[in-house]
Amino acid sequence: MKIWDGKIRLFNIHNRLLYSGLLEYVFIFAQPRNYKVAPIGFEWKPKKIAKNKAFFADLKLPFEPRDYQLEGFYHALSYKKCLLVSPTASGKSLIIYLIVRALNVKTLIIVPTTSLVSQLYSDFQEYGWDSAKFCHQVYAGQDKVSDKKVVISTWQSIYKLNKKLFESYKLVIGDEAHGFKSKSLTSIMTKCVNAEYRIGTTGTLDGTQTHKLVLEGLFGKVYKVTTTKKLIDSKQLASFRVEIIVLKYPDVICEQFRKIKYADELEFIVGHEKRNKYIRNLVLSLDGNTLLLFRLVKKHGRILYEMIKEKADDNRKTFFVYGGTETDTREQIRAIAETERDAIIVASYGVFSTGINIRNLHNIIFASPSKSRIRNLQSIGRGLRLSDNNQETVLYDITDDLRWKNRKNYAYRHHEDRMKIYDEEKFPYKIHNIPLKA
DSSP states (O other): OOOOOSOOOSEETTTTEEOGGGHHHHHHHHGGGTOOOOOOSSOOSOOOOOOOHHHHHHHTOSSOOOHHHHHHHHHHHHHSEEEEEOOTTSOHHHHHHHHHHHHOSOEEEEESSHHHHHHHHHHHHHTTOOHHHHEEEESTTSOSOOSSSEEEEEHHHHTTSOGGGGTTOSEEEETTGGGSOHHHHHHHHHHOTTOSEEEEEESOOTTOSSOHHHHHHHTOSEEEOOOHHHHHHTTSSOOEEEEEEEEEOOHHHHHHTTTOOHHHHHHHHHTOHHHHHHHHHHHHHOOSOEEEEESOIIIIIHHHHHHHHHHSOTTSOEEEEOTTSOHHHHHHHHHHHHHOSSOEEEEEHHHHSSSOOOTTOOEEEEOSOOOOHHHHHHHHHTTOSOOTTOOOEEEEEEEEEOOBTTBOOHHHHHHHHHHHHHHHTTOOEEEEEEEOOO
16 A cells, blocks of 8 residues: 655656646756757747727726736736735735636636635626626535536535546636645646636735645746735725734743643633633724634634623624634625624634625734734735725734743744734734733
């Protein structure tokens, strides 16, 4: 019996094949060594795409695409294979829509979550397309195949399907590609043997489940569409700041927990009554729509939700969303929140940190420690879309300081990792030290 050694090899030594998206690296390797490279059997040079005003006139979009969206769109058509890197809230779904409409071929769009299946379907409808007529949604319990032009599916729903079911696709798009598991994504992409166009999109490549070279091999070379800083500076995203709230625990607690394991520290933090009351009071004190993000459903999220709901004004809508919430219900909550002015959404990171659009979000609270770059940036992106009144978005980053002498606790180390992200992204922040009684 063969045992996999855990390594992903981009060049197959048995059939001598390399993913076509890595061809440029072959040229880079060959040139200084005076090797000749002669690609045979496929186009590898980008083709010039003429700008077609009639195409956009026929689409009758409800708004004008931004310059960087058009550049990303034309780049994808020109290169046929590419990985578009564009930050959360930059409007990747419109780029995807333009590609789908321009090519007008049988299309597979793969996403990491059921919520994104519904949202992309809704986005296309919003852009003026008849999604019910042209798009089929695939997630648990839905048919895996359809005669409709576009199939939108989670990768989990289709990666085990027979190869023949993928042969009709001429265009395959991987949205939020950083969220795919490498072997499953590779399985899908290698089955799409007739997909001439392979486009990936992602907000960031740092800390992805799938290595950058694997993504580039399957989709194509990285093309950076724009940056969060550029979009904020140009007023295309909401102005943004971070308020870091460092909860300092008493010395007696810090000494007691100096050798604690991560799981025990997390359980202590999320179960701390005064900490949870502080978060509840913070939520209720804020104006505008507020998204409170947590990690543990039963031990933290459900408790915070009940505490907030008990004290919230009767007219203030409060929602609880986690992995067990039905996809349709999540979509209804998202739609309701966009029409509200002071709604509260208590949601798990896993559900609301990736790709969920809320255009009217004013406050975000990180209630649980996390160092994941992707999770944190995606969560921040929930609040960067311009609201109706152009109100500033504020992130309240709750940090737990259990340091004792030279020893830093896990949550505090995660806080330092998040601060590095804020510095790199040039997000302005202030630090507030709050003593927390035992």
